Amino acid sequence: MNIGRATVxxxxxxxxxxxxxxxxxxxxxxxxxxxxxxTTVDAVLNWFRKNxxxxxxxxxxxxxxxxxxxxxxxxxxxxxxSEVMRxxxxxxxxxxxxxxxxxxxxxxxxxxxxxxPDPKWVIxxxxxxxxxxxxxxxxxxxxxxxxxxxxVYVAGCPPRPEALLDALIKIQGKIxxxxxxxxxxxxxxxx
Amino acid sequence: xxxxxxxxQLREQFGDxxxxxxxxxxxxxxxxxxxxxxxxxxxxxxxxxxxDYLVDLSSVDNYGDDPRFTLVYELYxxxxxxxxxxxxxxxxxxGEAPTVTGVWRTADWHEREVYDMMGIRFAGxxxxxxxxxxxxxxxxxxxxxxxxxxRPTDMPDVAFxxxxxxxxxxxxxxxxxxxxxxxxxxxxxxx
Numbered sequence: 001m002n003i004g005r006a007t008v009x010x011x012x013x014x015x016x017x018x019x020x021x022x023x024x025x026x027x028x029x030x031x032x033x034x035x036x037x038x039t040t041v042d043a044v045l046n047w048f049r050k051n052x053x054x055x056x057x058x059x060x061x062x063x064x065x066x067x068x069x070x071x072x073x074x075x076x077x078x079x080x081x082s083e084v085m086r087x088x089x090x091x092x093x094x095x096x097x098x099x100x101x102x103x104x105x106x107x108x109x110x111x112x113x114x115x116x117p118d119p120k121w122v123i124x125x126x127x128x129x130x131x132x133x134x135x136x137x138x139x140x141x142x143x144x145x146x147x148x149x150x151x152v153y154v155a156g157c158p159p160r161p162e163a164l165l166d167a168l169i170k171i172q173g174k175i176x177x178x179x180x181x182x183x184x185x186x187x188x189x190x191x
Numbered sequence: 192x193x194x195x196x197x198x199x200q201l202r203e204q205f206g207d208x209x210x211x212x213x214x215x216x217x218x219x220x221x222x223x224x225x226x227x228x229x230x231x232x233x234x235x236x237x238x239x240x241x242x243d244y245l246v247d248l249s250s251v252d253n254y255g256d257d258p259r260f261t262l263v264y265e266l267y268x269x270x271x272x273x274x275x276x277x278x279x280x281x282x283x284x285x286g287e288a289p290t291v292t293g294v295w296r297t298a299d300w301h302e303r304e305v306y307d308m309m310g311i312r313f314a315g316x317x318x319x320x321x322x323x324x325x326x327x328x329x330x331x332x333x334x335x336x337x338x339x340x341x342r343p344t345d346m347p348d349v350a351f352x353x354x355x356x357x358x359x360x361x362x363x364x365x366x367x368x369x370x371x372x373x374x375x376x377x378x379x380x381x382x
């Protein structure tokens with residue numbers, strides 16, 4: 001109720017309170033619905049998973065410096081839930097292959113990937129991990145996707161930390177869409 | 192004492208084995224007539240002349256010339272601050288040189304790299320195995336008859352290597368080009 005200031009005397013103005021319309025709808029009103037949300041199990045599990053993606057940094061070369069920068073305070077990766085860079089594959093969800101993968105190292109990368117428990121995702125960070133980069137030679141694996149399945153590729157040499165965070169957000173989007181309980185399972189066929 | 196004086200001292204000690212020192216831009220090089228005596232020369236250089244640091248040990252492939260390989264030893268002494276380069280030719284039939292790990296322990300890895308990349312063996316080396324490529328790699332990559340893209344190996348369960356896609360050859364920039372477009376990396380014309 002908009003009363004013009006000139007028409008109301010000062011003494012009355014202070015005693016009148018403006019009635020504010022209720023514009024603060026949150027989504028549901030706890031007083032109406034109670035502290036209960038209806039959702040799907042898939043959505044909840046994926047929400048937990050995507051907001052706590054613990055990376056396993058396979059930092060092999062220069063991209064590892066940008067990975068460290070992404071983990072440091074300016075481009076904080078723990079804002080996205082990746083609080084710990086677990087160097088143990090057994091305790092991580094996401095392997096970030098940051099750097100040139102030589103053939104000799106490829107054996108170790110494959111082994112570490114195999115040691116990660118499901119569900120796991122892989123970011124190929126930088127040109128060398130995606131396609132071999134500028135190293136077209138006898139010793140460099142032309143892309144880490146020759147040995148492990150990659151979910152997101154990040155272009156750059158090296159990519160900026162913001163690009164790596166964008167890749168992490170894409171991984172989070174991918175995790176959100178994953179059918180957890182309704183995933184088709186491989187059934188062992190009798191030989 | 193300068194490097195030339197030290198080189199002449201070596202000549203006095205070993206006689207015809209050591210050549211006349213040649214100098215280029217302040218760097219003194221002497222050549223050895225017989226590579227099988229390199230350990231003796233290096234031991235004298237370290238103990239009597241104070242060359243206590245083996246800066247580098249590398250090899251050159253003179254593909255097409257008769258002693259196919261040349262071993263290059265770069266010596267330095269912290270006490271006197273003189274550099275000295277020793278060169279010794281090694282033919283492909285012999286293919287083996289004495290090790291200098293008894294003189295400088297750092298030669299261990301340098302000789303492993305020379306063995307890995309060029310195929311020159313070192314007699315008396317404590318642990319002569321490949322250092323950059325994986326064990327069992329059948330080729331010597333830095334020889335001039337080995338292509339940059341590599342050759343496919345037939346050890347699929349240990350490691351694997353296919354030829355890297357070169358897309359028309361190694362890309363090199365042309366130095367001294369007028370503008371940025373002319374200086375872009377193009378496929379090098381290999382004659």
